[in-house]
Amino acid sequence: MMSEQGRILSLLLSGQFVCQVSDEEGWRFLKSRDNAAKLEPHLNVLNRTLASTAEGDVFFAAYLTLGDDERKVLTLQFQETASSLVPLVEWLLLVQQASESDMPVTMGNALRLNELQSVIEDTPAYAEQLEKISRYRIFNSTSMNLDGQLKQVFKRLTDMGYLIKPNSEKQIYLVTGKVEHLYEMIKFIDETESLSLSAQAEAAVQQGSLL
Numbered sequence: 012m013m014s015e016q017g018r019i020l021s022l023l024l025s026g027q028f029v030c031q032v033s034d035e036e037g038w039r040f041l042k043s044r045d046n047a048a049k050l051e052p053h054l055n056v057l058n059r060t061l062a063s064t065a066e067g068d069v070f071f072a073a074y075l076t077l078g079d080d081e082r083k084v085l086t087l088q089f090q091e092t093a094s095s096l097v098p099l100v101e102w103l104l105l106v107q108q109a110s111e112s113d114m115p116v117t118m119g120n121a122l123r124l125n126e127l128q129s130v131i132e133d134t135p136a137y138a139e140q141l142e143k144i145s146r147y148r149i150f151n152s153t154s155m156n157l158d159g160q161l162k163q164v165f166k167r168l169t170d171m172g173y174l175i176k177p178n179s180e181k182q183i184y185l186v187t188g189k190v191e192h193l194y195e196m197i198k199f200i201d202e203t204e205s206l207s208l209s210a211q212a213e214a215a216v217q218q219g220s221l222l
Contacts, residue, residue, distance in 0.1 A: 015040055020053055023061070023072040030069045030188025032119055033175055041070045064195055069118070069188030092196055098147035099173075099193060102164065105131075105140050118191050122174070124182040128161055 013021070019037045022029060031038045040046050047061055054060055055075055062073035074081045103116050109130045116122075131137040138157055145152035145160035149171075152163040165184060168174045173193070174184040 016046070016050060020050055023050075023054065023070070024057065024059065026072070028069055028071045028172060028187065028189045028192060030118060030191075032185050033172070033187040033189075038068075038070070042067075064188075064192050069191050071192070092193075093200060095149045096193075096197060096200070098144055098149055100197065101140065101144050102168070103190075105137060105144065109134070109137055115194075116186055116190065118186055118188045120186040122165075122184045122186065124161065124165055124184065128158065131161070132157055 015036070019029065019040055022034070022037060027033075029037045029041060041050075041061070051061060054072060058075045058081070059072040060075045061070060063070050074085065077085070106116050106122065106127065107114070109127055131141055141157060141160055141164070144150065145154070145164050150164050150167045152160045154160050154163060165174065169176060169184065172189045173187060175187055176184050
């Protein structure tokens with residue numbers, strides 16, 4: 012049976028983000044400096060180090076040193092994420108508007124699919140926006156009805172790690188810490204908007220902690 016240390020190491024090396032929402036036990040383990048220190052040598056062997064975002068509440072594995080191969084991987088990851096920003100941001104804004112909230116969607120927020128669907132169905136502008144969002148390549152919905160479009164978007168966001176569904180019997184989703192990493196990416200791109208995408212990717216790679 013795999014130890015808790017081994018389980019978390021495996022999660023980090025697979026590219027997962029560990030936060031209180033997605034994995035509370037793992038998050039508590041990594042919040043301990045002693046535990047984090049024990050993991051570090053194992054990560055270092057594979058040229059990784061423990062990194063965090065959202066003021067230390069979301070953990071992930073970053074490269075320890077950057078060679079040509081690591082730069083290529085990170086540049087590709089950055090460009091893929093950047094190309095998905097528009098649909099992700101449009102979805103975040105739609106949820107915020109439909110929830111009539113002054114605050115953006117953040118880690119720990121509970122999204123009730125049925126309630127969100129009712130609001131969108133009653134507001135033609137929201138329904139039109141959802142249809143547009145669902146057609147983006149990262150969501151790839153082929154459904155002609157709102158119910159199918161919304162469920163496909165939520166499914167893909169869950170697959171991508173932005174949402175989790177704690178109870179399979181209920182249509183309630185929780186926002187994970189991965190969204191905080193997305194916000195940092197958006198902030199970084201906004202601050203470097205004068206640069207081309209390739210230049211932004213290189214700057215992000217040099218910053219390191221962003222990736």
